[in-house]
Amino acid sequence: MAGGGLSASAPPAGVEFEAKITPIVIISCIMAATGGLMFGYDVGVSGGVTAMPDFLKKFFPVVYRKTLEEDDSNYCKYDNQGLQLFTSSLYLAGLTATFFASYTTRRLGRRLTMLIAGFFFIVGVVLNASAQDLAMLIIGRILLGCGVGFANQAVPLFLSEIAPTRIRGGLNILFQLNVTIGILFANLVNYGTAKIKSGWGWRVSLGLAGVPALLLTVGALIVTDTPNSLIERGRLEEGKAVLRKIRGTDKVEPEFLELVEASRIAKEVKHPFRNLMKRRNRPQLYISVALQIFQQCTGINAIMFYAPVLFDTLGFGSDASLYSTVITGAVNVVSTLISIYSVDKVGRRMLLLEAGVQMFLSQVVIAIILGVKVTDNSNGLHNGLGILVVVLVCTFISAFAWSWGPLGWLIPSETFPLETRSAGQSITVCVNLLFTFVIAQAFLSMLCHFKYGIFLFFSGWVLIMSLFVLFLLPETKGVPIEEMTERVWKKHWLWKRYMDGYQGVAADAINGYDSKKNGHTNGFDPISQL
Numbered sequence: 001m002a003g004g005g006l007s008a009s010a011p012p013a014g015v016e017f018e019a020k021i022t023p024i025v026i027i028s029c030i031m032a033a034t035g036g037l038m039f040g041y042d043v044g045v046s047g048g049v050t051a052m053p054d055f056l057k058k059f060f061p062v063v064y065r066k067t068l069e070e071d072d073s074n075y076c077k078y079d080n081q082g083l084q085l086f087t088s089s090l091y092l093a094g095l096t097a098t099f100f101a102s103y104t105t106r107r108l109g110r111r112l113t114m115l116i117a118g119f120f121f122i123v124g125v126v127l128n129a130s131a132q133d134l135a136m137l138i139i140g141r142i143l144l145g146c147g148v149g150f151a152n153q154a155v156p157l158f159l160s161e162i163a164p165t166r167i168r169g170g171l172n173i174l175f176q177l178n179v180t181i182g183i184l185f186a187n188l189v190n191y192g193t194a195k196i197k198s199g200w201g202w203r204v205s206l207g208l209a210g211v212p213a214l215l216l217t218v219g220a221l222i223v224t225d226t227p228n229s230l231i232e233r234g235r236l237e238e239g240k241a242v243l244r245k246i247r248g249t250d251k252v253e254p255e256f257l258e259l260v261e262a263s264r265i266a267k268e269v270k271h272p273f274r275n276l277m278k279r280r281n282r283p284q285l286y287i288s289v290a291l292q293i294f295q296q297c298t299g300i301n302a303i304m305f306y307a308p309v310l311f312d313t314l315g316f317g318s319d320a321s322l323y324s325t326v327i328t329g330a331v332n333v334v335s336t337l338i339s340i341y342s343v344d345k346v347g348r349r350m351l352l353l354e355a356g357v358q359m360f361l362s363q364v365v366i367a368i369i370l371g372v373k374v375t376d377n378s379n380g381l382h383n384g385l386g387i388l389v390v391v392l393v394c395t396f397i398s399a400f401a402w403s404w405g406p407l408g409w410l411i412p413s414e415t416f417p418l419e420t421r422s423a424g425q426s427i428t429v430c431v432n433l434l435f436t437f438v439i440a441q442a443f444l445s446m447l448c449h450f451k452y453g454i455f456l457f458f459s460g461w462v463l464i465m466s467l468f469v470l471f472l473l474p475e476t477k478g479v480p481i482e483e484m485t486e487r488v489w490k491k492h493w494l495w496k497r498y499m500d501g502y503q504g505v506a507a508d509a510i511n512g513y514d515s516k517k518n519g520h521t522n523g524f525d526p527i528s529q530l
């Protein structure tokens with residue numbers, strides 16, 4: 001975390017701390033992988049199992065009968081609140097859990113919070129894989145959701161804190177990369193288990209979520225907590241020792257002092273969420289909330305959750321539907337790699353704007369094809385058009401995967417100043433899961449009522465979010481995290497109005513300005529204040 005420069009003894013802004021890429025940092029990457037894998041697996045698995053006849057027969061017989069009826073509208077055969085609840089309950093539980101997770105990450109540390117997530121995951125998986133009735137199934141999903149709430153709060157924080165500055169952006173997108181690998185893994189598993197004739201394939205699909213769950217739990221048991229968290233909880237010496245270990249050097253004094261100072265400032269904020277509402281913090285808050293809402297309004301999860309169902313609706317047949325879903329899952333992973341490569345070169349805005357055009361066009365063309373070719377009772381698309389729809393879905397997903405997917409998480413994590421960063425992260429996760437829930441719960445009904453127009457609906461949102469990026473989203477590429485106020489917010493035509501008279505946390509500290517009491521001065525000794 002370079003560039004804080006907050007006390008007389010801390011280094012000036014812009015200085016990079018000494019850090020090697022040590023084995024412990026590599027282990028942390030593997031941890032991120034498992035946290036992301038788990039989230040991704042949960043996103044990807046539900047669509048496949050809800051398209052499995054044996055699963056439907058056991059838990060949703062009404063839906064099962066509808067899928068057999070010839071005269072029912074193509075667009076409405078999966079419209080069932082219970083079925084949507086199976087998918088969406090996870091996100092509802094997750095967004096509630098985020099608030100508890102924000103407390104445990106602060107009080108118990110990042111590591112223990114990840115461990116809690118791991119336990120929730122394991123119990124959830126056991127209930128799901130052995131479910132005898134709908135209640136067991138939904139309770140299992142709720143427990144998985146609690147796991148997601150705790151993991152998505154703690155893992156990105158853990159990573160940001162443990163990563164050396166120069167690879168923090170890359171590590172951040174690595175989390176999203178693992179989300180996409182988790183989704184693909186689930187797609188592949190579903191493809192295989194759908195072929196199991198004796199009717200328990202869905203149990204294997206739900207049960208294999210145990211693999212990433214166990215990895216996360218074991219990982220959380222092995223690694224040490226972050227120095228930031230240890231220092232925040234008053235364990236200064238331990239924090240310093242960990243810092244030496246993860247940075248692979250004894251010269252950690254400047255970074256240590258900055259962490260101590262950062263923790264002091266964070267402690268001064270008695271009401272983190274109220275602080276977030278202060279005028280000068282609102283631009284980042286508006287941007288983060290808007291990014292999360294927009295990320296979900298691209299319609300990505302309509303495809304992630306319900307692609308097999310959607311392809312089936314288009315007349316693909318069960319096998320071809322699952323097969324197509326594997327293809328779209330693979331495109332998602334590969335395109336995320338493109339983002340890792342280009343995000344610090346071409347910048348965030350360029351990726352978002354290019355993707356806006358690509359997503360808009362794909363959705364409009366899909367809507368036109370479906371509008372013309374898939375009527376309520378037709379037998380679906382013939383081969384050529386079917387393949388074209390899959391290609392267009394892939395074009396849409398690839399654009400999402402190098403823009404709104406990773407950047408929806410990256411930008412909020414890099415724009416908040418230190419004092420509001422963790423509260424900001426809670427809000428970010430919560431809004432994301434809330435809107436994921438809304439899409440999960442509403443999509444099948446929307447498909448039934450809007451029919452092909454559903455794609456026009458999402459394309460309208462893509463247009464709005466692209467205009468938002470064009471006029472309201474500042475570029476954050478290459479700007480040190482603690483210099484955002486000076487170099488980004490104060491320069492923006494609109495957001496600078498919110499910054500009137502505010503000099504930024506780093507400048508505050510250097511000038512001896514305390515936002516609350518005009519309290520501390522240049523000679524401030526952070527350690528004595530703890």
Ligand code: BGC
Pocket residue numbers: 043176179180183295300301304332404405406408432436
């Ligand atoms: C989103 C998820 C989505 C995934 C798809 C993530 O960034 O938050 O909701 O399912 O990307 O790759």
